[in-house]
Amino acid sequence: MCAIEISPAISTERLLLRGPVANDADRLTLLAGDIGVAGMVSSMPHPYGRADAEAWLARMQKADWDRDAVFAIEHHAFGLVGMVGVTHRHGPRPELGYWLGRPFWNRGYATEAARGVLTWVKRDWRKRVVVAGHFTDNPASGAVLCKAGFLYTGDVELRPCLARGGAEVPTRMMVWLA
Ligand SMILES: CC(C)(COP(=O)(O)OP(=O)(O)OC[C@H]1O[C@@H](n2cnc3c(N)ncnc32)[C@H](O)[C@@H]1OP(=O)(O)O)[C@@H](O)C(=O)NCCC(=O)NCCS
Incomplete structure (x- = not known):
């Protein structure tokens, strides 16, 4: 018997969230190769080359969607604009x-994508608690999480940032309850 796993897709007002594919490599290389992006997330190398994109996309093809759901954020006119995901990498609660990508900041896309994924997590994973964190020097991400309904827990964790040479960066933790 042959089993074909089809990744889920989520439609929001302006965006389609779908599984990343090998064809995303060029655009991923372009958008992720920006220290303004890599320096605000944990595990994105910098500089970021096409081989990094291809290796990451290959890993995503093998992801277990019951534990790690990563979606390419696609705009109908602009194509791939970023990534959003929810994973169990840091513990029992989905994070x-x-x-x-920088050209697409401040248009509400991150908030719209986050809301879409939270609705999906509640419906498909039947999870009612999602955590998130943002580096203390990234207030824009804090604004996204607040707009998506997260609240600050008061905890500040030290999280490594690969693009900052592995430095541990204070990270303000937040929680969302369905
Ligand atoms: C953070 C990031 C995801 C925001 O994406 P986005 O699509 O621009 O987010 P939105 O447009 O939905 O919301 C951004 C909010 O941040 C606010 N903002 C932007 N820059 C800000 C700053 N320097 N200080 C405070 N708020 C800021 C915007 O005004 C907006 O809030 P508003 O709608 O209340 O005005 C995007 O800048 C990014 O990808 N940065 C690099 C990677 C990253 O930080 N990822 C998150 C890791 S936790």
């Missing part, structure tokens, strides 16, 4: 993460 939300995202990034947008």
Whole structure:
């Protein structure tokens, strides 16, 4: 018997969230190769080359969608604009993460994508608690999480940032309850 796993897709007002594919490599290389992006997430190398994009996309093809759901954020006119995901990498509670390419900042896309994923997590994973964190020097991400309904827990964790040479960066933790 042959089993074909089809990744889920989520439609929001302006965006389609779909599984990343090998064809995303060029655009991913372009958008992720920006220290303004890599320096605000945990595990994105910098500089970021096409081989990094291809290796990451290959890993995503093998992801277990019941534990790690990573979506390419696609705009109908602009194509791939970023990534959003929810994973169990940091513990038993799903954790939300995202990034947008710089040309697409401040248009509400991260907030719209985060809301779409939270609705999906509640419906498909039947999870009612999602955590997230943002580096203390990234207030824009704090604004996204607040707009998506997260609240600050008061905890500040030290999280490594690969693009900052592995430095541990104070990270303000937040929680969302369905
Ligand atoms: C953070 C990031 C995801 C925001 O994406 P976005 O699509 O621009 O987010 P939105 O447009 O939905 O919302 C951004 C909010 O931040 C606010 N903002 C932007 N820059 C800000 C700053 N320097 N200080 C405070 N708020 C700021 C905007 O005003 C907006 O809030 P508003 O709608 O209340 O005005 C995007 O800048 C990014 O990808 N950055 C690099 C990677 C990253 O930080 N990922 C998140 C890791 S936790």
